Amino acid sequence: MKKVRMGMVGGGQGAFIGAIHRMAASLDGQIELVCGAFSSDPQRSIDSGAALYLPEERCYANYEDMFTAEALLPVNERMEFVAIVTPNHLHFPIAKAAIERGFHVMSDKPATLNLSEVLTLESILAKHDVLYGLTHTYNGYPLVKQAKHLIKQGELGNIVKIVVEYSQGWLASKSDENSKQASWRLDPKKSGVSCCMGDIGVHAANLAEYVSGIQITHLCADLTSSIIGRALDDDGTVIVKFSNGAKGLLFASQIAVGDENNLKLRIYGDKKSMEWSQLEPNTLLLKSNNEPTQLIRTGVGEMCEAAQQATRTPAGHPEGYLEAFANIYLNFVKQIRAHKNGVDCSNQEFDVPSIEDAIRGMAFIENVVQSNQSNEKWQALSLNTQPMEVK
Incomplete structure (x- = not known):
């Protein structure tokens, strides 16, 4: 081979x-x-x-x-x-x-x-x-896969609320626009109709759907361009509804001063909840009202097959972004x-x-922008393309 x-x-x-x-x-x-x-x-x-x-x-x-x-x-x-x-x-x-x-x-x-x-x-x-x-x-982190497995096994019960946030601070000032990475992301001709939601908000949406196993069906968005002259958003908040009736909140920002790559996911069921952070990717918290919080660590104890296959090193030897990418x-x-x-x-x-994830990602980005431009509170997430313009 x-x-x-x-x-x-x-x-x-x-x-x-x-x-x-x-x-x-x-x-x-x-x-x-x-x-x-x-x-x-x-x-x-x-x-x-x-x-x-x-x-x-x-x-x-x-x-x-x-x-x-x-x-x-x-x-x-x-x-x-x-x-x-x-x-x-x-x-x-x-x-x-x-x-x-x-x-x-x-x-x-x-x-x-x-x-x-x-x-x-x-x-x-x-x-x-x-x-x-x-x-x-x-999606490549071992404990993200373990979280997905636990939800599929019914550990949390029925999902009732999802909160996902992705904050960075690297575009907080006008001078930050001078970098190669910033210049094309803030250009509608190269980036599309969104900067922040297209760059990191779509990651947050995908992670929420991947782990929970349910899909976003409706959303209500508020996007901001915080620096005068920027054509695209650098911050935004989206209220979402999911296919099982659960409600959620998605927050993404590239002007959160001091934040590095702060992606967090919290999923609440009617039995238990869980919490995971990309800054501490080898820890997953499993919480309830009646039991001590369980701290699950990468490589410790019994894990699902997908999590095991995604783990390369023994417990206590941190694996991170490169390994998840790999x-x-x-x-x-x-x-x-x-x-x-x-x-x-x-x-x-x-x-x-x-390609299905690709379609849902692009649909999320465009629907968020359309929702921000609309006076309607709720907008159904459509997978059909519509004419778009940057405002």
């Missing part, structure tokens, strides 16, 4: 998330980076590949050349999937081109610039025998190998965020 061969689009020199993807993909020794088109600048792209010690002929000036050249290589040499780590506006054309060439896709989130594009992507996928995954990284890639590799062997496999079976 050989390593699965990966290509990359984006993530060149100076790019934060590209390096994270490469480290995560290589962590378990199952994936080999064999080629890339790392920048929209041809020379920078080639130089970035050379800095990663790739063969000169596998360092491409652009992704179109890469897909064309890779498709002509022998099957046992060409890349098998591509990781897309560009700004949002490039996700769709790159994914479309890869799928039509027969390459599997692992895309950064959100999947596309808008809902219309991701619905088109779904129809393209239906015509091609390839796999598609999305890096909703926080779990998404590892599960995708398992899915690719099963697909290669003719197994009819789904993303859900292999615990990989799917």
Whole structure:
């Protein structure tokens, strides 16, 4: 059995998330980076590949050349999937081109610039025998998987309320806009109709649905651009209703001074509740009114199979963001190998965020923006695309 061969689009020199993807993909020794088109600048792209010690002929000036050249290589040499780590506006054309060439896709989130594009992507996928995954990284933590398992087993009883918050402080001042990471996220042409909700709010929504097993059906949103001149939101609060009748609150902010990457999830049932924080990812609290709070630690005691498979080190040896990211890639590799062997496999079976998650994510972003622009209190979450504009 050989390593699965990966290509990359984006993530060149100076790019934060590209390096994270490469480290995560290589962590378990199952994936080999064999080629890339790392920048929209041809020379920078080639130089970035050379800095990663790739063969000169596998360092491409652009992704179109890469897909064309890779498709002509022998099957046992060409890349098998591509990781897309560009700004949002490039996700769709790159994914479309890869799928039509027969390459599997692992895309950064959100999947596309808008809902219309991701619905088109779904129809393209239906015509091609390839796999598609999305890096909703926080699903990869062992205790997130254990939390999901406990809820599915009925440990909390009926879910009645969900509170999820994701706060950062890196866009709190006007001067913060000067970074490469900020410039494209605050540009509607590259980021889409939302900055904060599109960047981190969608992670919070996905985590709430993934762990609880129920879906957001209605929402009421209030978004803010806190700095004069910003075209997109940097802070927002969303009241939500879920498919089982539960109520919830989603708060996301990139102007929360002093907060680093503060993602927290609290789920309340009629029997027990649970609490998990990304800043302390190896601890899950299970609480009730009649018993002492139970502190569950990664690698200690009996865990569900998904949590065990997501854990690499003995108890007391902290695992974090890179390992969670790596779990998404590892599960995708398992899915690719099963697909290669003719197994009819789904993303859900292999615990990989799917095109359905991609659609729900884009629908959440656009519906939140529409709700913010509406005078109606409640808006049903629609999976159908509608004309959007930035106000």
